[in-house]
Amino acid sequence: MVLPMRSLIYLVILNWNGKEDTLACLNSLKKLNYINYEVIVVDNGSTDGSEDVFRAYYPDLKVIQTGQNLGYAEGNNVGIRYALEKNAEYILLLNNDTIVDSDLLNELELAADNNPNVGVFGATLLYMDNPKIIWFAGAKWNPQTLTFDYPYQDQKIPENLYTKTDYACGAALFFRSEVAKSIGLLDARFFLVWEESDWCLRAKRVGYGCQQVPAAYVWHKVGVSFDGEDSPLREYFDFRNRLLWAEKNIPLNDFFRLIISSIFSLFPHFSIYSSEKTPFLKSLAWAVVDFKTNWFNPNLRAKRRGIMDYFFRQFGDCPDSIRMLNKTYKVTTHKNN
Numbered sequence: 001m002v003l004p005m006r007s008l009i010y011l012v013i014l015n016w017n018g019k020e021d022t023l024a025c026l027n028s029l030k031k032l033n034y035i036n037y038e039v040i041v042v043d044n045g046s047t048d049g050s051e052d053v054f055r056a057y058y059p060d061l062k063v064i065q066t067g068q069n070l071g072y073a074e075g076n077n078v079g080i081r082y083a084l085e086k087n088a089e090y091i092l093l094l095n096n097d098t099i100v101d102s103d104l105l106n107e108l109e110l111a112a113d114n115n116p117n118v119g120v121f122g123a124t125l126l127y128m129d130n131p132k133i134i135w136f137a138g139a140k141w142n143p144q145t146l147t148f149d150y151p152y153q154d155q156k157i158p159e160n161l162y163t164k165t166d167y168a169c170g171a172a173l174f175f176r177s178e179v180a181k182s183i184g185l186l187d188a189r190f191f192l193v194w195e196e197s198d199w200c201l202r203a204k205r206v207g208y209g210c211q212q213v214p215a216a217y218v219w220h221k222v223g224v225s226f227d228g229e230d231s232p233l234r235e236y237f238d239f240r241n242r243l244l245w246a247e248k249n250i251p252l253n254d255f256f257r258l259i260i261s262s263i264f265s266l267f268p269h270f271s272i273y274s275s276e277k278t279p280f281l282k283s284l285a286w287a288v289v290d291f292k293t294n295w296f297n298p299n300l301r302a303k304r305r306g307i308m309d310y311f312f313r314q315f316g317d318c319p320d321s322i323r324m325l326n327k328t329y330k331v332t333t334h335k336n337n
Contacts, residue, residue, distance in 0.1 A: 007112075009037040009105055010088035012079030015096050016044040016069055019053045021224065022096040026058060034105035038062070038086070042079045044069045071191035071317060072170065080180055088177050093196075095171040097224045099128065101217035108174045111213040119179040119208030120200055122168025123216040124161065132156055135222055138165035138212045139197070146246070146258045148197070161214035168210055170196035172218040179203050189315035193234075194241035201249050232302035233326040236318050240306035244315065266304050268294035298325050 011029070015022045022041065029039060041061060043051050045068040054063050064078055076093050083091045090112065094100070101107075104123065111121055125136040137152040138161070152161065168174070173196055183202045186195045200210045223229040243262065246255050294300070302322055309315070 006036060007089040007109055008087065009034065009090045009092060009109065010079075010083035010086065011037060011039045011092045011094055012076055012083060013039065013041045013094050013096050014044060014072060014075045014079070015041055015046060015050050015054075016075070017046045017048045017050065018096050018224070019046070019048055019050040021221065022050065023053070023057060025094070025096050025098055025100070026054075026061070028099040031102040032100065032105055033102050034109065037105060038083075038088075040064060040079045040082055042066060042075050044071070044075045069317065071188070073186040073190050073192075073195040074188040076170075077185040077188065080185055084177055084180060091175055091177055091180065093170055093173040094218070095220060097128075097221040098125075098171060099219045100172075104172075104216050104218065107213050107216040111211065111216070112174075112176065115209070115211060117207075117209055118211045119176050120168050120203050120210040121174040121216075122165060122210070122212050123172035123174065123218045124157070124212065124214055125169055125171055125218050125220045126157075128219045128221045131219055135220055136169040136171070137161055137214070138163075139167055139169075141166050141250075143250070143254055146250075146254060146261065147242075161212060163212045163214065165210055165212045166204075167197035167200035168212070171220050172216070174213075174216075175203075176208075179208050182206060182208075189244060190237075190241045191316050191318075192237045192241075194238070194245040198245050198248060230299070231326055232298045233318065233322060235299045236302040236306045236322045238306075239303045240310045240315075243307065243310045262307055266300060266307065268297070268300065298328065301325060 013022060013025060026039070039061060041054055042064045043054075044066050051063055051065055054061055064082060066075060066078055070078065079093075080091055090109065092105070092108065108121055108123065112118070122136075122138070124134065127133050127135050134152045134155050134157060136150065139148040139150055142149045148166070152158070183199070183206060186199050190198065204210055223231075223234070239262065243258065246258050250258075302325060305319065305322060309319070
């Protein structure tokens with residue numbers, strides 16, 4: 001399906017030491033059926049020779065070098081600013097660890113054309129290693145659990161996907177340029193995770209709707225940026241930024257509930273195994289040893305640092321200690337696998 005040239009779309013791809021993934025993403029863009037689009041790669045100060053590789057494979061590609069790791073939020077802001085300067089009508093933020101369907105831009109632009117009151121659109125994100133299973137196809141804030149529900153996650157693509165969503169995932173976030181001009185850019189304090197949901201809710205509060213586009217398919221290598229979805233690095237940013245997001249977006253009483261539940265989650269579960277054959281003091285000693293061992297669990301350590309940094313207003317990138325903790329986690333995980 002090739003549609004006539006329509007709106008000018010700028011695609012912003014952020015890279016940080018991920019040249020192989022980014023090249024695969026760029027190669028998939030060659031198959032896009034849409035005509036009127038431009039691609040920007042923002043390199044976040046990579047040290048793996050990414051920029052030279054991109055220029056060698058794609059001499060005409062616009063590569064913006066930031067000189068340092070600005071994170072997802074500010075790195076993408078660099079690309080958004082450039083796109084706005086070039087009079088983009090739409091902007092698509094696209095993760096570098098994705099592969100796109102050839103009709104992606106057609107579907108997104110068509111959805112925008114058919115829904116003039118909606119400002120933000122999200123693609124249907126599928127697992128790269130399980131291409132018919134959904135990773136993200138919409139989200140709904142749950143005030144009871146104080147987190148987002150993802151109704152379609154880990155399911156096969158249904159015939160009719162519900163299109164309303166509280167936010168569009170930042171792995172493939174499509175929006176009218178007027179939205180960014182109106183509400184501003186991503187909040188750089190988040191650095192990684194929760195920034196796109198914050199931005200989408202800001203857009204919704206001033207009247208821009210947010211909608212999923214069921215037939216806009218993108219395949220995503222989930223967790224690559226963090227060396228795993230359950231890594232200490234992910235836990236740090238998720239824990240810290242969830243509190244920052246809640247501070248900005250939910251009622252005060254719910255925010256206090258979240259603070260309390262977050263603090264309690266920092267402590268390992270303490271339980272004494274009771275048995276007629278095991279003396280109580282021995283069971284107690286085992287329980288203390290287990291508690292002490294779990295206290296130094298890498299993820300709990302990352303969470304504790306995350307909540308401390310939130311209270312002391314230390315945002316942006318994580319401390320070096322968290323990245324060192326993540327390296328240890330990565331080595332241990334690879335050994336176990």
